[in-house]
Amino acid sequence: MFAPAALIACLQLAACSAAADAPSAAAPAHLKPGDRVVFLGDSITEQRMYTNYVETYLVLRYPALNLSFVNAGWGGDTAKGGAGRLDRDVLGVHPTVVTICYGMNDGGYGWSSPKGAAAGYGASLREIVDRLAAKGVRVVLMTPGIVDDRVPGLKWLREQTDYNGRELRALADETLAVARERNLPVTDIHALMTMTLSASGRQGVDMGPDGIHPDEGGALIMAYGLLQALGVPPRREAIERDLAVTGTAFDLTVDPLPYPVEEPARKMLPFLPFDEDFNRIRLVVRGLAAPAAVLSFDGRMTPVLDRAALEAGLRLEEMWAAGALEEAGRAATVTREKANLYRQLWRALAMPDNWWTEAPYDPEPHRVALQAVEGLEAWRRKAVIPKPMRVEVRPVDDAPVALGEGGAITRWRAAGGFAAAAPTRTPSGVALARASDPGRPVPDWPRIALDGVPADRLSSGYSYQLPGPFTVLAVLESDRAQTGTITLEGKGPVVAYLNGRKVREFTADQKEMTVALALKAGENRLLLDFARRKHGVRGFVARLAALPAAVRNRW
Numbered sequence: 001m002f003a004p005a006a007l008i009a010c011l012q013l014a015a016c017s018a019a020a021d022a023p024s025a026a027a028p029a030h031l032k033p034g035d036r037v038v039f040l041g042d043s044i045t046e047q048r049m050y051t052n053y054v055e056t057y058l059v060l061r062y063p064a065l066n067l068s069f070v071n072a073g074w075g076g077d078t079a080k081g082g083a084g085r086l087d088r089d090v091l092g093v094h095p096t097v098v099t100i101c102y103g104m105n106d107g108g109y110g111w112s113s114p115k116g117a118a119a120g121y122g123a124s125l126r127e128i129v130d131r132l133a134a135k136g137v138r139v140v141l142m143t144p145g146i147v148d149d150r151v152p153g154l155k156w157l158r159e160q161t162d163y164n165g166r167e168l169r170a171l172a173d174e175t176l177a178v179a180r181e182r183n184l185p186v187t188d189i190h191a192l193m194t195m196t197l198s199a200s201g202r203q204g205v206d207m208g209p210d211g212i213h214p215d216e217g218g219a220l221i222m223a224y225g226l227l228q229a230l231g232v233p234p235r236r237e238a239i240e241r242d243l244a245v246t247g248t249a250f251d252l253t254v255d256p257l258p259y260p261v262e263e264p265a266r267k268m269l270p271f272l273p274f275d276e277d278f279n280r281i282r283l284v285v286r287g288l289a290a291p292a293a294v295l296s297f298d299g300r301m302t303p304v305l306d307r308a309a310l311e312a313g314l315r316l317e318e319m320w321a322a323g324a325l326e327e328a329g330r331a332a333t334v335t336r337e338k339a340n341l342y343r344q345l346w347r348a349l350a351m352p353d354n355w356w357t358e359a360p361y362d363p364e365p366h367r368v369a370l371q372a373v374e375g376l377e378a379w380r381r382k383a384v385i386p387k388p389m390r391v392e393v394r395p396v397d398d399a400p401v402a403l404g405e406g407g408a409i410t411r412w413r414a415a416g417g418f419a420a421a422a423p424t425r426t427p428s429g430v431a432l433a434r435a436s437d438p439g440r441p442v443p444d445w446p447r448i449a450l451d452g453v454p455a456d457r458l459s460s461g462y463s464y465q466l467p468g469p470f471t472v473l474a475v476l477e478s479d480r481a482q483t484g485t486i487t488l489e490g491k492g493p494v495v496a497y498l499n500g501r502k503v504r505e506f507t508a509d510q511k512e513m514t515v516a517l518a519l520k521a522g523e524n525r526l527l528l529d530f531a532r533r534k535h536g537v538r539g540f541v542a543r544l545a546a547l548p549a550a551v552r553n554r555w
Contacts, residue, residue: 027062029231030140030185031097036068038090040082040128041101044145044212045073048339049219054226056335057259057278059380060328061235068377070095070370071339074357078106079124085357086131089346092363093370098137099226100128101189103144103175104212107167110160114170122174129182140229141179141186143172145193145222151211164194187225196221200271216264224274236280238313241391243287248393252297254281255386257328258317275317282313283391290395290500294527297322298389304396304495304527324389331384338376345369396527397501483518497527 031037039051048071055069072089074081079102082090090098106121107114129139146168149158157163172190179186193214197207200217208215214222241250258281261269269275285295292306295314300322302314319325349365496504496515506513517526 025061025235025237026233027065028058028227028233030138031058031062031065031067031230033065034067035065035096036070036094037097037099038070038072038093038095039099039101040086040090041073041099041142042077042105043073043075044104044214044222045071045101046075046343047073047213047219048336048343049214049216050222050226052332052335052339053219053223053265054230055339056332057223057227058230058232059335059384060257060259060331061232061278063256063381066381068373069335069339070373071342075355076105077357078102079121079128080106081357083124083127083131086128088361090132091135091137092366095137097140098132099140099142099229100125101142101144101222103168103171104147107144107163107171109157110163110167112167114166117167118170118174121171122178125175125178126182129178129184133182139182139184140226141175141184142222142226142229143175143186143188143190144168145189145214145218146197148197148206148208148211151209153209154211157211164190185229185231187229189222189225192225193218193221196268196272200268203270205267205271216262217268220261220265220268220274221272224272224278227278232278235278236276238282238284239316240284240286243285243289243393245287248395250391251388252283252391253386253388254316254325257325257331257384257386260328260332261317262332275315279317281316283316284313285310285393288393288395290397292396294394294396296390296392296394298324304497322389324387327384327387331380334376334380334384338373338380341376342369342373345372395500396497481519481521483516497525499525 037055039045039054045051051069051071051073055067058065058067070093072093074085074089079100082100082102102125103121106124107117125141129141132139146164147154147157149155149163161167168190172188176186176188178184193207197218200206205217207218207221239252239254241252259279261274261279285293288307288310290307292304293310294304295302295310297319302319302322305314316325345365346369350362350369351359493510494506494513495502496506496513498515498517499520503517504513504515515526
């Protein structure tokens, strides 16, 4: 697992720039502008997981290269099968770069000797490489990965052979030998997976129940190795803002966008330096006078951060759902749907008997599939672009206290002169809910607005799973100075701030948390900080109708 000191070292290597929001980086050594990359392999390639990760990463981090991508993976295939369909499925789509990942099926699952399997595999791999080279295509090799034969479904394989140590290692060594002979870039996925999963396994993190086909975490390992083989250089960058110069509000455009490691794959990040090596983008904020602050990115709020954390830098690669950084997630969606569409047109229409590599073939749907790829990629280049977002720094007077694992709120109860009275009138002392969006009328009855969830459902006792860490902000408007309480029933820890000052903190063992509120006339901001909540909050909000404020989940 990576220690905090290692992360600090990575930060110290970052290049800081106050003038530009997009520190430049050298292009990958084995890619050129306008390249079309074809991923050739078996079902692990056909999964469209590690290949999608690599595509989205390169599209976001190197948009000027204008790269194109086609997935030519085929379930059950071997290097011999790949040689047999090379003209139709690979050369037929006009690649300039081909990545090759075979070996899982070539090993025979214990039914072949390691030496014999390696010899047949090596001969077919050399044939593919040489035929591609004859057409001027550049090749990047990947060794086979490993199996997790501890899963119940692979008991037969575990009893039959040490597939990782015998067959797959022999094929990995053969791949490395071909790379040396032909002077090709290569990544040893077998060794990388063995090392990473050895570390993660001690923490109960594996690559899924299948045992042969890696899940998202395993696919991230493969993507990391392939990016290395493609010659992607380290990307450790920082954007710096000095509040003494910019003020507490400034515009920020992150260009190029960070890569959004999808949620299921993030389990592997503590054991794999993917972000540390390829995807580190820090926003360093200096000049904060207060001990701590909350940052708002186009209205989406961070947890409370102390001055030291801001000066160390916010990890923007982990905030891709905030503000304009959502564009990165949009790029990943385009990649996924494009790959799915291509496979359907190529395999389901061009080859209706699509489990057999030598099935009857109609080239017309395949041609349409390639046109769809080109059209969607052209649209993605125009549609998914970095956009400016407004960053606001809102100081708080007390630095947050580390309270351990996070908490949940399951019910709100309000008491005091600011409690709601009736849905159609606003008597003296009743706080009004502030509209969440500019231009919306201020309602005359307290309403709840949680991103993506209708207000009428929030008052009915429903529970929700929300991503953490996050901050809940309630805005209470009062026509006069008054006092009251709000009781939170659920699970701590929570830190409560009112108008920028810490008023209460609750520990993890507290089940009922009452906050005494001394409201001033006008707008009051109640902030509940779940900064230490690592894995989301279940059961947040039941019976919110009593809360006299607009509440919105933001992070």
